[in-house]
Amino acid sequence: MRLSRSLIPTLKENPADAQIVSHRLMLRAGLVRQTSAGIYAWLPAGFRVLQKIAQIVREEQDAVGAQELLMPTIQPAELWRESGRYDSYGKEMLRIRDRHDRELLYGPTNEEMITDLFRQSVRSYRELPQIVYHIQWKFRDEVRPRFGVMRGREFLMKDAYSFDLDYAGALRSYRQMMLAYMRTFQRMGLKAIPMQAETGPIGGDLSHEFIILAPTGESQVFYDAAFEDIDYSASNFDHTQDADLARFAALMTTHYAATDEKHDPDVFASVPRERRREGRGIEVGHIFYFGTKYSKPMNFTIAMPDGKLIHPEMGSYGIGVSRLVGAIIEASHDDHGIIWPDVVAPFKAAILNLKPEDAACTELCEKCYAALGNEALYDDRLERPGVKFADADLMGHPWQIIVGPRAAAQGMVELKRRAGGERHELSLQSALEKLAAHA
RNA sequence: CGGGGCGUGGCGCAGCCUGGUCAGCGCGCGUGUUUUGGGUACACGAGGCCGCCGGUUCGAAUCCGGCCGCCCCGACCA
Known part of the structure; x- marks a missing residue:
């Protein structure tokens, strides 16, 4: 592009609203402009970064066999009533009525919709397992948006959904996704640490957050330096081999990693001194296994070889694509501005x-x-x-x-x-x- | 949602308390000259419903009320 013909409005001075460095730099470098609280327009340079990040995410999802599709941003309230979340999700969900006074919502996530799509067409054990994902705009009406694109109301997210016949299968899917995540972040030049996490409103009993290290991150993290040296490539871990996945999962869960809320100094002390690391981190991904939390109330059943019907075991897997733009800047900048990793630079x-x-x-x-x-x-x-x-x-x-x-x-x-x-x-x-x- | 703050040219701000040549400054923008390897200098110039509505007053950016928007701290989240 010729800069003289580009909508890349750089700013010499710092906008008053921007508190954190990535927000300031994104505004000053002409990547985004705010249009409402927590809602941003992506200008050409910013959009290029967003697309490059999305493309890396896409390639790594595809590499472990996930299928890309695209679901709508607007969803019928009906689906959410089936799962019970229409009432439980609270004010974060943006509720809309159309001209016929039908209740709609701008999707904050897609568990209900994907479960509905699967139950319409998938009936036999022969058709599972499957993992699907899409990269779509979400809206969560945060009480208090802040930090620019890191904590906006409208955000671009990659969300994937896995369907398996049993727990063992669900665990395999979970591990495959986890592996894809580590590869994704590594390709972007980020140091990512997986952490045991709360399951929150998605529900379930197995969950990990992915924290990337950045000096200005929101939370304090403690971890074993062993994470920094792992080779996640296909030559080291074949995602189709259970033995490889188990070895990978063991690596991810045996080394110490915790945010300040869960930090246990006694356990941390058992990590060899030279491998103890402490830093700041930003959450950029979150994965959940939640079994039949949606398949059951939404009555998604699968016929097994013996003719019995079961509810598939599900999981969901998010990466904050637009948040990553901010997170990468937090992790890579100096007094003069942004220092883009080669692979995501506009x-x-x-x-x-x-x-x-x-x-x-x-x-x-x-x-x-x-x-x-x-x-x-x-x-x-x-x-x-x-x-x-x-x-x-x-x-x-x-x-x-x-x-x-x-x-x-x-x-x-x-x-x-x-x-x-x-x-x-x-x-x-x-x-x-x-x-x-x-x- | 609780607490606090702010809305004045594209951006950053002063003015408000003590109503009346206060609509102003820096940056940016335009023109000219200058400069020519780290946001150059000078001159001239364009650009503002002073967030919106109402009230008080002879007179409101300034005082009062309501509304809207935005930001910060806290609780919540990818």
């Missing part, structure tokens, strides 16, 4: 044309832009160099290709790495090669 590189009026300079930039295409943000604005440096640092592109008139005359550019800040002067060709090699 643009891989920014091309800074320090002197657009200079023919050689502009020609070299255009060449560079043509080579990089859609993954480059070309700063072709008639601005002072200082403005461009500051904006590029603020927006956090992993690479900056700085093109000034003097070096451009020699066909040289300067390549700067945002993380670390190293700069090297080299030919455009070598700069492009270095970028390609890095990916």
